Amino acid sequence: MNGPARVALIGANGHGLHHRRNLTRLAAQGVVEPVALCDVRPVEEPGDVPVFTDHRALLAETRPDVVIVCTPPHTHLEIALDAVAAGADLLLEKPPVSSLVEHDVLLAALDEHGRAGQVGFQALGSAALPDLVAAARHAAPASVGVAAFGSWWRPDSYWRRSPWAGRRRIDGRFVADGALANPFAHAVMQSLAVAEAGLGWPAGPVTVELEWYRTRDIEVEDTACLRLTDRAGTTVLVAVTLCAVPFVRGEIHAGGAVLEYPTDRLRSPGAADFRPPAGRVDLLENLIAHRATGVPLVAPLARTRPLTALLEVLAAAPAPAAIPAGFLVPHPDGDGLALAGVDTTLRTVVETGALPSELDIPWAVPPYRTVLDLRQKESSDA
Ligand SMILES: NC(=O)c1ccc[n+]([C@@H]2O[C@H](COP(=O)([O-])OP(=O)(O)OC[C@H]3O[C@@H](n4cnc5c(N)ncnc54)[C@H](O)[C@@H]3O)[C@@H](O)[C@H]2O)c1
Structure with missing residues (x-):
């Protein structure tokens, strides 16, 4: 895998602002290239990446390597399945899904498409x-x-x-x-x-x-x-x-x-x-390292x-x-x-x-x- 991972964020306001700050930090290190934001509401200070209101249009037009899903919990499954089907690895905010049926559906989709699914339980990365x-x-x-x-x-x-x-x-x-x-x-x-x-x-x-x-x-x-x-x-x-x-x-x-x-x-x-404090493994960095070297995910689905x-x-x-x-x-x-x-x-x-x-x-x-x-x-x- 060459070059920075191309990352899109779906759900760009709210807690998405935290992910945007992290993307800025990792972009400065050459680890990621932020490629797009998506939100159904106007995005606060979007910067210079393309902004979409429909996650499917984002996936089709930008083909990201990694998608961060930071939308309300009841919207996670549909967006996550679309992202995985489009060939992206996932950083899916917690709680990932709302039932074991949904959990198993998403797990099966990750397996079918050979993708990785990390869940936003950052405390599991505590050293x-x-x-x-x-x-x-x-x-x-x-x-x-x-x-x-x-x-x-x-x-x-x-x-x-x-x-x-x-x-x-x-x-x-x-x-x-x-x-x-x-x-x-x-x-x-x-x-x-x-x-x-x-x-x-x-x-x-x-x-x-x-x-x-x-x-x-x-x-x-x-x-x-x-x-x-x-x-x-x-x-x-x-x-x-x-x-x-x-x-x-x-x-x-x-x-x-x-x-x-x-x-x-x-x-x-x-x-x-x-x-x-002894620090934390950042979940996005860990996901990108997982893509590159197979290092285990901190918070796999x-x-x-x-x-x-x-x-x-x-x-x-x-x-x-x-x-x-x-x-x-x-x-x-x-x-x-x-x-x-x-x-x-x-x-x-x-x-x-x-x-x-x-x-x-x-x-x-x-x-x-x-x-x-x-x-x-x-x-x-x-
Ligand atoms: N890991 C953490 O510590 C942490 C902290 C806060 C929130 N979260 C999680 O992050 C997720 C988002 O929480 P929040 O507090 O930011 O919620 P929020 O409602 O404040 O923000 C969610 C954003 O997603 C947008 N959105 C809704 N449906 C969408 C769709 N279909 N497509 C694109 N955008 C859509 C909304 O317009 C909103 O801007 C939740 O799963 C929440 O539990 C995690």
């Missing part, structure tokens, strides 16, 4: 992740194998940021804009990856227990606790909120170590402090299958429970109400393994329960 996996591997068995915690704030305006904000379904398709599927999707994906690589988890099918809540007039959850327990009794626990006053970054706990998101700082077992299986659970679950107004307090920054004490409650969840309803939290309701098989299917997309 500290192998140390967290090693900590999980060498720790004494514990009932909570991996736990993720995050205490964030999103004001009311966040839930109006785009047409799919706060939505669970659009045109009958699962959109997944809640805390688990969007802002904390990286924490969920990392937890699953650490559990799989560090603990050989799951042993057999997994019992899923989901408590999810909303403090606003939205279709999705802004607070969630997810407990996944395998046949051996080992759990992966996720406890996250977007409506807390005290801010705590994302934390993935395993084997006494903690990896912080998005800083990528690691605190080793027994250590008092986090060590400085197949690796994300357990996350998509969980999205199916979220799609099937009853709607998130509304938290009564009496538990809400004005956030000091304004523009919305916060859930009083939710940071402490979720901290207790990850420390004890008990869900809010089991801790007698007054706003909590019993979990939705189901069983699913999270184990990976064989695939060749890596």
Whole structure:
């Protein structure tokens, strides 16, 4: 493969601006040649590449080597399939697809056309992740194998940021804009990856227990606790909120170590402090290196299958429970109400393994329960 990879970006506004900055950086290094942008809305400061409003016209006219898909989640599959059929490798934003059927269709298309599919889980490129996996591997068995915690704030305006904000379904398709599927999707994906690589988890099918809540007039959850327990009794626990006053970054706990998101700082077992971030493998650079040398992808589509299986659970679950107004307090920054004490409650969840309803939290309701098989299917997309 000679010369820079010719890269097109579909979905050029929003998070697409981040990809455009990355393309500019890599173009300066001669790694990529940005060839086109596409967006159905006017593109902010497009620069001097051609801009399309129809991704099919872009594919037909520019024949890119690599396509970045950064459109709303419910539009991913159609665009990704068209890009792969046009001969492009993919960097597909997370969450990649909304069902296992879609996952398998896309995987089959990648196989059929001999293309690579990288998913935008940049936290999987953390240089500290192998140390967290090693900590999980060498720790004494514990009932909570991996736990993720995050205490964030999103004001009311966040839930109006785009047409799919706060939505669970659009045109009958699962959109997944809640805390688990969007802002904390990286924490969920990392937890699953650490559990799989560090603990050989799951042993057999997994019992899923989901408590999810909303403090606003939205279709999705802004607070969630997810407990996944395998046949051996080992759990992966996720406890996250977007409506807390005290801010705590994302934390993935395993084997006494903690990896912080998005800083990528690691605190080793027994250590008092986090060590400085060790950096990340950039997903686009990794995809381009994969094309050139066959170096493994950091976040191949197949690796994300357990996350998509969980999205199916979220799609099937009853709607998130509304938290009564009496538990809400004005956030000091304004523009919305916060859930009083939710940071402490979720901290207790990850420390004890008990869900809010089991801790007698007054706003909590019993979990939705189901069983699913999270184990990976064989695939060749890596
Ligand atoms: N990896 C990360 O950390 C990260 C962060 C933010 C968002 N994301 C993901 O990036 C994707 C986009 O999110 P966003 O927040 O930028 O959404 P957004 O709605 O703000 O922007 C999406 C853009 O895609 C455009 N678009 C919609 N349909 C299109 C189509 N058919 N063809 C071309 N353009 C189309 C929209 O006009 C919009 O400009 C989502 O999958 C989201 O989950 C990932």
